[in-house]
Every structure is written in structure tokens, then in C-alpha cells.
Amino acid sequence: MLRHPSSYRDPSGFMYKENGLYYRRINPVFFKEYNQAKSEGIYQKLFDKGWLIPHKEISSSDDKIIIQPEQLGFITYPYEWSFTQYKHAAQLTLRIQIFLLENDFSLKDASAFNIAFHKGKAIFIDTLSIEKYKENTPWRALKQFNEHFFGPLLLAQKHGGSFLKTLQYSINGIDLKEVKRQLNFTARFNPIIYSHIHLLSKFQDKNQDETDENKEIHLSKASQIKMLKALEQHIDAMTSVENTEWSSYYNEINYQETSFQIKKELIKEWCRDVNAAKVIDLGGNDGTFAKELLPQTDQIIVSDIDQPAIDQCYLNMLRSKEQKIIPMVCDLMQPSPSIGFHNSERDSFTSRVINFKPDVSMALALIHHITLTGNVPFEMSAAYFAQLSKYLIIEFPDRTDSWVTYILDSKREARHLFDGYNSSAFAKAYQKEFKLIKSEKIQGTERTLFLFERHER
Amino acid sequence: MNYPFYFDAGLGAMIAQAAIAALAGFVLFYKTVIAVIKGWLGMRKEKKNGSFDSSYEKDPENN
Numbered sequence: 001m002l003r004h005p006s007s008y009r010d011p012s013g014f015m016y017k018e019n020g021l022y023y024r025r026i027n028p029v030f031f032k033e034y035n036q037a038k039s040e041g042i043y044q045k046l047f048d049k050g051w052l053i054p055h056k057e058i059s060s061s062d063d064k065i066i067i068q069p070e071q072l073g074f075i076t077y078p079y080e081w082s083f084t085q086y087k088h089a090a091q092l093t094l095r096i097q098i099f100l101l102e103n104d105f106s107l108k109d110a111s112a113f114n115i116a117f118h119k120g121k122a123i124f125i126d127t128l129s130i131e132k133y134k135e136n137t138p139w140r141a142l143k144q145f146n147e148h149f150f151g152p153l154l155l156a157q158k159h160g161g162s163f164l165k166t167l168q169y170s171i172n173g174i175d176l177k178e179v180k181r182q183l184n185f186t187a188r189f190n191p192i193i194y195s196h197i198h199l200l201s202k203f204q205d206k207n208q209d210e211t212d213e214n215k216e217i218h219l220s221k222a223s224q225i226k227m228l229k230a231l232e233q234h235i236d237a238m239t240s241v242e243n244t245e246w247s248s249y250y251n252e253i254n255y256q257e258t259s260f261q262i263k264k265e266l267i268k269e270w271c272r273d274v275n276a277a278k279v280i281d282l283g284g285n286d287g288t289f290a291k292e293l294l295p296q297t298d299q300i301i302v303s304d305i306d307q308p309a310i311d312q313c314y315l316n317m318l319r320s321k322e323q324k325i326i327p328m329v330c331d332l333m334q335p336s337p338s339i340g341f342h343n344s345e346r347d348s349f350t351s352r353v354i355n356f357k358p359d360v361s362m363a364l365a366l367i368h369h370i371t372l373t374g375n376v377p378f379e380m381s382a383a384y385f386a387q388l389s390k391y392l393i394i395e396f397p398d399r400t401d402s403w404v405t406y407i408l409d410s411k412r413e414a415r416h417l418f419d420g421y422n423s424s425a426f427a428k429a430y431q432k433e434f435k436l437i438k439s440e441k442i443q444g445t446e447r448t449l450f451l452f453e454r455h456e457r
Numbered sequence: 458m459n460y461p462f463y464f465d466a467g468l469g470a471m472i473a474q475a476a477i478a479a480l481a482g483f484v485l486f487y488k489t490v491i492a493v494i495k496g497w498l499g500m501r502k503e504k505k506n507g508s509f510d511s512s513y514e515k516d517p518e519n520n
Binding site: 049050051084087088091092095120121122138139140141142143144191192194195196199200202203204205217218219223224226227229230231233236315318319 | 466467468469470471472473474475476477478479480481482483484485488507508509511512513
């Protein structure tokens with residue numbers, strides 16, 4: 001039984017992995033709560049709403065109950081979500097809490113890590129967070145909710161998407177005093193922001209010594225629901241300027257519609273040739289090319305450095321009810337590291353991708369950014385891609401390509417350092433890691449598409 | 458709750474909730490009044506495509 005390294009905070013139970021599958025063990029201390037939620041149909045109602053990861057009970061004994069949740073194909077962490085994904089994760093947490101209160105239950109914590117994106121939408125994955133509601137008690141997870149969700153969302157709205165990465169460097173959420181400091185003076189005139197950030201941050205240092213120990217803190221259920229509904233409505237209305245002003249990258253590309261179509265067809269054909277069921281599109285922008293592969297694949301991760309593009313990808317998915325795409329924000333020059341205690345609570349991007357076992361990695365219109373902007377030698381990028389999957393479809397824009405020319409010109413007197421950037425040097429370096437299966441120049445462009453197969457290891 | 462809690466919920470945060478809820482009551486009342494007035498003026502809010510609720514609608518697996 002291999003306990004998941006992040007599953008140690010809650011004494012109610014823990015996640016573990018056995019024979020490649022995840023299970024949840026419930027400890028006797030939580031049996032009563034679990035059985036109550038089960039007998040009152042709470043889990044089932046949440047499954048029906050699509051809000052809670054479905055599970056089945058595998059075994060039950062005096063010392064443990066084992067449940068098996070539906071398995072996630074790939075998990076993305078809060079610091080890899082786009083603005084709307086983050087918002088929806090926050091809303092889901094609040095909606096669940098409101099639903100539970102209405103049924104005399106409650107969430108005992110509100111960590112953003114309790115949410116995953118599964119089959120295209122946010123889903124709550126911490127089954128043991130659900131406990132019986134104690135009449136007239138306030139929500140003890142409110143502060144945590146604001147530290148994990150509302151604070152980062154407010155800062156991302158005000159200062160940009162980089163604040164959505166808050167939990168990467170602050171795994172337990174952002175201090176509300178810090179949020180307050182970074183908001184405008186006028187933010188305090190909004191009653192929701194004032195109460196959840198300014199007021200809470202003022203109260204957060206109050207400790208037990210300053211109050212009557214025997215004094216119970218009361219809040220009626222109706223008041224709590226009102227508080228959560230107002231907060232949820234506020235979050236629902238939040239927008240991000242950088243996201244609303246985003247314009248499609250593909251409106252600015254340097255090739256014609258026919259070339260674009262040719263590229264799409266080649267990718268579809270090559271993925272079919274290698275029977276690609278799982279694909280990762282690195283630098284996949286708004287998922288335009290991933291979408292083309294949907295009929296012939298099972299799951300596609302679309303990762304991109306551009307948060308608004310990933311947001312667009314997610315919104316497009318919601319509109320089309322698409323379930324196979326997993327959108328995530330990721331800068332390949334600094335992909336998410338493994339974080340938390342022992343550096344093992346949350347796995348790194350690269351390690352998760354390797355475990356996902358994609359059949360094909362796609363790197364379209366990416367190599368010139370990595371090589372010329374990021375200064376990564378071909379040998380190093382080839383070695384990186386070779387870790388990820390057996391097959392690689394990679395687009396190489398030649399020196400004559402207008403984007404490449406633009407980047408090279410920006411190097412000014414250091415331009416000569418990039419004299420080695422050319423198709424033959426690229427192909428030679430990549431063939432140390434891969435076998436070249438085919439390559440084809442995309443008609444009407446200065447770009448060539450390559451299909452590589454990793455050398456047997 | 459039959460076991461010790463495993464993270465600091467913040468005593469102050471618990472106390473502050475009465476005040477937060479009172480403000481929320483005011484906000485919800487104000488929003489309801491505005492929505493009614495907008496309704497009279499025929500300014501009905503369109504449901505956003507790609508909203509939280511739309512993502513859980515018509516899900517064949519959950520119906």
C-alpha cells in the first residue's frame with residue numbers, strides 16, 4: 001500500500017496506489033460520518049450532479065473501509081489552471097458547500113487541491129471532506145477558501161494571470177493580509193471584497209486567549225448560505241481583462257488558410273499512422289490542432305504558456321461539451337516543479353506527463369521559441385521530448401520564416417550565435433534521440449513538419 | 458466532528474462570519490432589487506455560454 005505523498009493532513013483517511021490504481025482508505029474515526037453521508041444519499045446526489053468524483057466501496061472491516069474513486073487520466077494543479085478554470089473550481093467548492101448545508105452536511109476544508117478537471121469540467125475529488133453539519137456553526141473552511149481561491153482570483157483579476165500560480169509557491173494559500181496590500185484602496189468599498197479579505201485579515205490574528213474559551217461562536221445556517229451565495233455570485237461575475245482582450249493567435253500567423261489545412265491534415269494522418277490514442281500538444285494554444293484529433297484519439301493534453309489561450313481552449317470545450325481535452329497553463333522553459341513536503345506532494349509537470357504515457361507529443365510552432373528565445377540547444381530539447389513519448393510531431397520553421405527572421409533580428413549583434421539554427425542541424429541533432437520517420441514541407445510556408453520515433457531504449 | 462481538526466480554521470475568521478453574513482444579506486437584497494428593476498425595464502441578463510452552470514447541463518452521463 002503506497003500512501004499518496006500529499007494525503008497526510010486529514011486523519012479521516014488517505015489515498016494510496018496499488019497496482020497502478022488509486023484507492024481511498026477510510027479510518028475508523030470517520031466511519032460514522034462516511035456511513036451517514038452514504039445512507040442519506042449525499043454522495044449519490046453529488047455524483048448525479050457531476051460535482052463529486054464517483055466512487056465504489058470495495059471493502060469494509062472494523063479497521064478500514066476502502067473505496068475506489070473513478071480514476072483521473074491526468075491531474076492538473078490549481079497553478080496550472082486558467083482564469084475561468086480557477087473561477088469554476090471556486091464556484092464548485094461553494095456550490096457543494098451550499099448544497100451540503102441544505103442537506104445538513106458541510107465541507108470541512110476548502111483546499112483548491114480538492115478540485116480536479118475531469119471529462120472537461122471541474123470535479124471535487126476529496127470525498128472525505130464531507131462531514132455532518134453541526135447546527136449554528138460557522139464554516140471553518142472559509143478562511144482557507146479565501147486563501148486558496150478568492151485571494152488569488154482577485155489578484156489575477158487586478159494584476160494578471162501570474163497570480164493564478166500562487167499555490168505553486170505558497171501551497172497553503174496566500175495570506176489575506178498580502179492580498180489586501182496588493183489590492184487598490186477602492187477595493188475595500190466592495191462589501192464582498194471588504195468582508196472576505198479586509199475584515200477576515202483583520203480578524204485572523206485573534207486567538208483563543210482574547211476570547212472567552214467557553215463562548216460558542218454561532219452563525220445560523222441561513223446566514224451561512226447567504227454569505228456563500230453572495231460570494232459565489234461575486235466570483236461568477238469576475239472577469240480578467242487580459243482574457244477578454246485576447247485575440248486568436250491564429251489570426252496573426254504567417255501562413256495561408258490552405259497551408260493551415262494541409263498542416264491539420266498531415267497531423268491527423270500521422271497520428272492515425274501511429275495509432276495515437278493519447279496525445280500531448282505542447283504549445284497547443286487554444287487547442288485548434290488538438291480539436292482536429294478528437295475523433296481519432298481518447299485524451300489530449302493541451303498545454304501552453306499563454307493563460308488566455310488556455311482559457312479560450314477551456315471555454316470552447318465547455319461550449320462544445322468536449323470531454324477529451326485537458327487544458328493546462330505551462331511554460332516549457334519552467335514547467336511546474338514537484339512541490340510540497342519532501343518535494344513529493346504535487347508531482348512535476350514532466351513526471352506527470354511521463355506517467356500519462358502519451359503516444360505522441362506535438363510541438364507545433366514551438367521549436368524556434370525554445371531554441372532562439374530560450375537558447376536551448378537542439379540536443380537538449382530533443383532529449384526532453386524523447387522522455388515524454390515514443391513519437392514526436394514537430395514543426396520546424398526555417399530561417400526564412402518571418403517569425404524566425406523577426407526573432408533573429410531581435411538578437412542584433414548576437415545573431416551569429418544562432419547560425420546553427422537550420423533544418424539540417426535540427427534533423428541531425430534530433431536523430432541522436434529519434435529515428436526520422438518522415439518529414440514534409442508545409443506548402444506555402446517556410447516550415448517543415450517532422451515525424452520522429454524514439455530510439456529503442 | 459468527532460476528532461480534532463487538522464488545520465487552523467482561524468478563530469477570528471469564525472467570529473467575523475456573522476458580520477460577513479450580515480453584509481452578504483445586504484448585497485443579496487440590493488442585487489435582487491436591481492434585478493427586479495432591470496426586469497421591469499426589460500433588461501434581462503442573458504445566460505453566459507461557458508458559465509459554471511452550463512458545464513454541468515445536459516451531461517448524458519449524469520442524467
